[in-house]
Amino acid sequence: MENAMKSLKVFVVVVALQFFLRIQFASAAEINTNEVSSSNAPSWVKVSRVDRVVSRVQRFMEWDLRKVKVVWYSDQKEFQHFHHYDSSVLAVTQKPENTIHLGPRVDNSNFDAVFGHELVHAILFQKYKKSIPNWLEEGLANYASKHGTVDYRWIASQPFVDVKTLGHPFLDSAHSTLSPRYHYQVSTALIQMIASKCNLEELLQLSLGTSLENYLSTTCELDDINASFQTWVKKKNKANS
């Protein structure tokens, strides 16, 4: 009887170990395409899915990506220790290094939008350098990757600032009282406004090697971006309520 119990215990330990190893093994996979390389992608990330997101963003941005490295994090603490921003951050792109870092909260439900958003950042650096002003970068990344929605009622309840002075959502010392959410929401709303006034793809092409700001007045008839934005937010808020 005692021997039987012993072998049962050994059997349980062996099964548990196999199960653990299988999970460990299944949680990391190699992805290597023309545009993306990753050595530790979760098993649910399939090459076909990566290709689909890459193609969509490349088409919108009219650019063939120079191969980006993608690093996955399974530990939130380790991820935050790497980027030093707050816990709301899902992913980070290191532009000069051409590397995208995806945190543990990037999952099956949000991968396309989050990864697409980061790919736009990588392309903006590879193709546009400084052509796209800071205050439009996050909005463009959201717009091109269909990431998130704009809450116009919330924006209308917030103070209006000179939108051209807005910087990086987490590093904007000139507007330290404004939340990262404010930066993302306003930037995305601005892109929606610009896209409603002129052809965004055309505007991006014109901006190559120069600044997009030069064309807002001539191509989109946006002479005073701040005044137009306040009118736009009021109109959208009214339409939604």
Ligand SMILES: [Zn+2]
């Ligand atoms: Zn971003």
